[in-house]
Amino acid sequence: MDLLRIYDKRYESRLILGTSRYPSPAIMQKAIIASGAQLVTVSLRRQQSNLAAAQSYVALINAAQVDVLPNTAGCESEQEAITLARMSREIFATDLIKLEIIGDNYTLQPDMEKTLSCVVKLIKEGFKVLPYCTDDLVACKKLIDAGCEVIMPWGSPIGSGKGLNNPYQLAVLRQRLPEATIVVDAGLGKPSHATGAMELGCDAVLLNTAVAQAHSPELMAEAFCHAVKAGRYGYKAGAIQAQEFATPSTATIGMPFRVNE
Amino acid sequence: MKVAVVGAGVVGRLAALQLVNKGVAVTLFEKTPLSVPHNAAHVSAGMLCPISEIIHAPKEVAQMGLWGVAQWPKLLQQLQLLDPQQEPVFFQAKGSLVVAFDADRQCFAQLKSDLTTKATDYAANIDWLTENELHQLEPSLHNFKQASFLKPEAQLCNRAFLAVSTRALQQHCVIYDNQEISVSKLQQLTGEYDWVVDARGANAIGQEHHQNPVGPLRGVRGEVIRVHCPEATLSRPVRVLHPRHAIYIVPKPGGEFVIGATEVESSSEHNITVKSTLELLSTLYSVNPMFSEARVLEASVGIRAAYLDNVPNVSIRQRVIVANGLYRHGWLMGPAIANQIVDHVIRRESENIA
16 A cells, blocks of 8 residues: 555545634644644643643644644754743644744745754654755755654745745655655645655645645645645655647547658 | 522623513622633623624624624613613724735735625625724724724623623622532522523533533633723724734723734633733834834733534523523623523523413
8 A cells, every 4th residue: 555654653534634723623633634644733832831721723723633743833953842842732732743844934945954953862862853944955864864754844934835946856855865755845835746745756745825725725624635635645646747749649540641841 | 589690701691680670689609709700701892793603603603793783872771771780881883994904915815705705794894994994993903004984883891781780780689609509509509499490601600501512612812912002093893804913992981902812722810921912012112103102011811611603502401591602702601691591591480370
């Protein structure tokens, strides 16, 4: 069976869904179901000052009966991210952590130097780290050398909905890092963006705003569910090479001579 | 007939006052002193924004909200008559504006797409203002190039309502304030009263009278800052869109402004955080630097109780009417919810007599 590999876990679904910015928790729950996601990402950053008071929020996420991938969204320093990672591990009883250390406040581009340094520290503490990263091949290689089995390069800036800014670079990552699980994280807006990422051979996509802020989050979640599958099947099936000329798909019986206009 | 109302937030107060108007003997229980409210009603900005809620909330919320906006002037008139000092409560229906900085113009495009898709029934109530039209309507918004003018939206002075309703309730009801009512005490009250109205709001989180299908109740933390800036002029509430934190600025009587409100999935009441303070005040300052010398009066935190669908709910079991989950729509949905409570009490009573 064609399963997504996230460290020691295996998932049928290749869509990881975020849990922020839905109109209501009820709509979020419906969207999770419609998306078919088996892994959802959750941020505790704004709840950390009083965890006891966030119990109902944690219960809500746990009620969705999917695995939780805690994240360090919005952190700008290693120490912040490490504190949040430790806290999230305790709350959600998982070693998985999506590491996000922001280096630029406007584009929310990750700081790769701090991310790499933090990955080393978190792995020492036994975390299974999924770093949010740029699509820089060398930076990604260093993350993998440091022990990451999964990398999460951006499609475009978080929440921008611009899709894949540099498909060529994602294809390079796939080609040069065949063993890594590549999850395109951030910037997807339309289902076709997800299909595109999957067609390039990425292993999964992570998205949030595209579903949460759609006019109908539930329907959009379903759309992405199909889009991710379509892209994956397309990749596995082996697409034909694009040609510079037309090739008739039906045999040219009845046309005794080739017409050269 | 005797009715106990537990909780003196918007719903508890409106229900008590309406029952008084119908000649019902009302006893009001409240956790804090009635004259020193410690609840979301006190913290909030008193906005009545049914149209902007259409984007996130189901249609019935907008419908009940529009009905509520239409009821408020009448309710405030009735309240004035019940107040021994006959003081009016500030209310205005001059609409509200939604704007976005040029850098965030995509947010404005999103708003336009959301409103034109979801608010088709209310298209006549929404004007899309050009730069000139906006500057004429609200000169201090000269940093913005376009706006959405939501004409049926309104606002009231939440604190004046609390002060006036406190006097009116003290005059016309039996008050037991400074009393926390547990679930068992709530049940016990049904032995002494014909009906018990459970309008405890956020105090019912984790201590609900009965399970609700859209439950459990949860807390959504909101932080607001109140400033005094008599030199600033703004005649109506303004909502400033932003990809990460949309913020409203609401003018209040006496040169005060309320800037709010964050939304955090938590029922913690700890003081406002640095991040939230920065979000709120930097938006205020960017809207117009005239706010740079505004004096910060207070930064407050309120917990809004919400069900999973963020829609208010009234449910009845064993002569206890539970009304809760008004989320951030307390003032907007209060009249409709109070009306449901009163209708239920009166209808059941007339059925019993028949």
